[in-house]
Amino acid sequence: MIGGGNKRLRRRLTAALVVGGLLVIASAAILVNPSATKGTTAENTLSYRTCLRAGECNTLTGSSPTLNATRSGAPTRSHSRTTTPTPDASPTPVPTPVPTSPPTATSPPPASGYFGLRPVGNWSSLPSDAQCAAQVHYSTWEPRPENSQQNNTKPAPGAMAASFASRPRAVGGSYNSLWDSWLLPRVDGQFTGTTDEIFQWAACKWGLPDNLIRADAVEESTWFQYLHYPTDASYGGGGGGSCYWNYGCGDAFSSATAASTVYCNGAATEGVLSSEIHDYQKDPVTATGGYPYTPTTGLCPKTFSILGVMSWDDPAWQAPYPAYPGNQNGTFPFTRDSTAAAADYFGASIRGCYEGWESWLTPTAGDLWGCVGSWFSGDWHSGAANTYIANVQTTENGTIWLTASFDDSRQQYQCDSKYGCPG
Numbered sequence: 001m002i003g004g005g006n007k008r009l010r011r012r013l014t015a016a017l018v019v020g021g022l023l024v025i026a027s028a029a030i031l032v033n034p035s036a037t038k039g040t041t042a043e044n045t046l047s048y049r050t051c052l053r054a055g056e057c058n059t060l061t062g063s064s065p066t067l068n069a070t071r072s073g074a075p076t077r078s079h080s081r082t083t084t085p086t087p088d089a090s091p092t093p094v095p096t097p098v099p100t101s102p103p104t105a106t107s108p109p110p111a112s113g114y115f116g117l118r119p120v121g122n123w124s125s126l127p128s129d130a131q132c133a134a135q136v137h138y139s140t141w142e143p144r145p146e147n148s149q150q151n152n153t154k155p156a157p158g159a160m161a162a163s164f165a166s167r168p169r170a171v172g173g174s175y176n177s178l179w180d181s182w183l184l185p186r187v188d189g190q191f192t193g194t195t196d197e198i199f200q201w202a203a204c205k206w207g208l209p210d211n212l213i214r215a216d217a218v219e220e221s222t223w224f225q226y227l228h229y230p231t232d233a234s235y236g237g238g239g240g241g242s243c244y245w246n247y248g249c250g251d252a253f254s255s256a257t258a259a260s261t262v263y264c265n266g267a268a269t270e271g272v273l274s275s276e277i278h279d280y281q282k283d284p285v286t287a288t289g290g291y292p293y294t295p296t297t298g299l300c301p302k303t304f305s306i307l308g309v310m311s312w313d314d315p316a317w318q319a320p321y322p323a324y325p326g327n328q329n330g331t332f333p334f335t336r337d338s339t340a341a342a343a344d345y346f347g348a349s350i351r352g353c354y355e356g357w358e359s360w361l362t363p364t365a366g367d368l369w370g371c372v373g374s375w376f377s378g379d380w381h382s383g384a385a386n387t388y389i390a391n392v393q394t395t396e397n398g399t400i401w402l403t404a405s406f407d408d409s410r411q412q413y414q415c416d417s418k419y420g421c422p423g
Contacts (some may be wrong), residue, residue: 105137105138105139105140105141106139106140106141107139107141108139108141108143108196108401108402108407109137109139109141109196109200109210109214111399111402112211113209113210113211113214114137114200114203114210115200115203115204115208115209115210116209117207117208117209117368118207118208119366120354120355120356120365120366121355122207123178123182123183123207123351123355126205126206126207126351127204127205128205129188129190129191129201129205131204132191132200132201132204132205133191133201135200135204136193136197136200136201136204137197137200138193138197139194139196139197140194141194141196142194142195142196143195143223143401143406143407143408143409144195144223144224144225144409145409146224146225146227146409146422146423147195147223147224147225147226147306147339149273149275150225150226150273150336150337150338150339151192151193151194151195151198151225151339151340152192153192153272153273153337153338153339153340154189154190154191154192154338154340154341155188155189155190155272155334155338155341156272157188157190158188159272159334160184160187160188160189160330160331160334160341160345161184161185161187161188163330163331163334164180164184164185164187164330165180165184165185166324166325166330167313167324167325167328167329167330168180169184171318171321172320172321173359174358174359174360175352175357175358175359175360176352176355176356176357176358176359178352178355178357179352179357179358183348183351183352183357184330184348186348187341187344187345187348188341188344189334189338189340189341189342189344189345190340191340191344192340193340195223195225195306195339196214198339198340198343199213199214199217199343201340201343202340202343202344202346202347203347205344205347206347206348206350206351207351208347208350208351211396211399212350212368212372212392212396213307213343213346213347214396214401215392215393215395215396215400215401216307216346216372216375216392217306217307218395218400218401218406219388219391219392219395220250220305220306220307220308221246221247221248221250221305221306221307221308222246222247222406222412223306223401223406224244224247224248224306224409224412224413225248225305225306225339225342226243226248226249226276226304226305226306226336226337227243227244227247227248227289227413227422227423228240228241228242228243228244228248228249228278228422228423229241229242229243229244229286229289229416229419229420229422230419230420230422230423240271240275240276240277240278241278241419241422242278242280242283242284242286242290242291242419243278243280243289243301243304244288244289244413244422245289245290245291245292246289247289247412247413247422248304248305248306248336249280249301249303249304249336250301250302250303250308251301251302251303251308251310251312252291252292252293252299252301252302253293253298253299253300253302254293255298255299256296256297256298256299257298258298259314259315259323259327260298260299260300260312260327261297261298262326262327263300263311263312263313263326263327263328264279264280264281264297264298264299264300265281266326266327266328266332267280267300267311267326267328267332267333268280268281268300270332270333271333271336271337272333272334272337272338273333273337276333276336276337277333280295280299280300280301281295281296281297281298281299281300282295283295284419286416286418286419287416287417287418288413288414288415288416289413289414289416289422304331304332304335304336304342305335305336305339305341305342306339306342306343307342307343307345307346308375308376309331309335309342309345309346310329310331311328311329311331311332311335311336312327312328312329313327313328313329314327315327331345346375349375350368350371350372350375353370353371353374353375354366354367354368354371358374361374361379361380362380363380364380369389369393370385370389372388372389372392373385373386373388373389375388376388
């Protein structure tokens with residue numbers, strides 16, 4: 001993820017995942033409706049949706065967390081019309097129409113996807129949250145029921161913009177001023193739905209191919225927004241349990257510094273979801289999915305979410321200007337606790353890079369794959385960036401998310417002998 005520093009190479013641990021006979025390299029990088037409660041895989045499945053589009057239903061069934069009956073920004077439709085009565089005509093009784101529900105789609109997206117790439121220079125005409133919510137192809141298909149809580153969480157309106165405003169990017173000519181004045185204020189995470197519906201919404205909003213987002217999410221997290229152990233996997237660490245490494249959190253500090261301690265201490269007290277506030281510095285060492293180093297003060301994940309959004313911001317990246325508050329770039333805890341916030345930020349970052357607005361990176365406007373590589377490596381077409389690009393392209397061409405083994409989330413992770421199964 002691009003955070004604001006120059007010429008830095010993100011160190012990633014990768015997990016080998018065999019999916020549909022292909023080897024996929026998954027490297028990790030994750031606000032729920034406060035009333036939502038976590039449950040079993042069966043309880044969290046999103047098959048409860050009874051409508052295809054926002055505003056076309058007003059009743060939800062099932063035990064999944066509450067989902068707004070009308071999606072954020074979805075258009076309302078009025079079918080009323082005024083007629084002029086015929087003089088002296090006897091009124092003709094009109095039968096009351098029987099309401100019908102549209103058929104519920106259950107299928108995955110087509111291999112070709114739904115949205116294409118909008119060319120450079122089209123940024124000012126990109127559709128709004130509401131317009132994209134109306135263009136999403138709604139379906140109950142959900143290969144990651146573990147994402148239910150984060151899928152149904154939105155940041156408070158304006159919260160992300162305020163966080164970014166306190167951490168301006170366009171200082172010292174490092175970014176185009178549009179990054180602060182237009183791009184980041186547009187990131188809000190105001191959408192809920194299944195994992196794939198969220199990808200579609202973000203792709204539409206930022207003029208990107210939806211298959212690109214699907215493929216990048218495979219590489220970053222195997223489509224897990226924030227897989228983590230139950231609360232008993234932490235001794236005094238807060239409400240949530242320790243994250244399952246590379247499945248919604250990643251990029252470990254190898255050693256503690258004063259700067260990393262400030263960052264980790266801040267992350268330990270923040271959360272859109274109170275249930276996910278967690279001190280990663282106190283995590284136990286788990287047999288599977290644990291932090292790659294023994295947790296201690298100053299050690300915690302740098303990245304979170306289904307798309308590997310980096311929240312850590314090294315003060316050295318901002319020098320000679322002041323460090324960002326908390327040594328964070330403004331994405332935490334939003335992108336950990338809300339899948340839509342993570343997808344929204346990813347889309348914004350790729351669009352801004354694609355437009356050529358990152359001066360520190362010296363990108364070539366219109367080089368989409370160069371931007372994908374820099375999302376991982378923080379530089380332009382380096383060896384690491386090009387390897388990542390090749391991995392994402394292979395994943396996209398193979399539509400890994402449509403394979404049977406990928407669709408079974410329980411095949412992607414292991415339980416811990418002491419702390420149980422993550423969810």
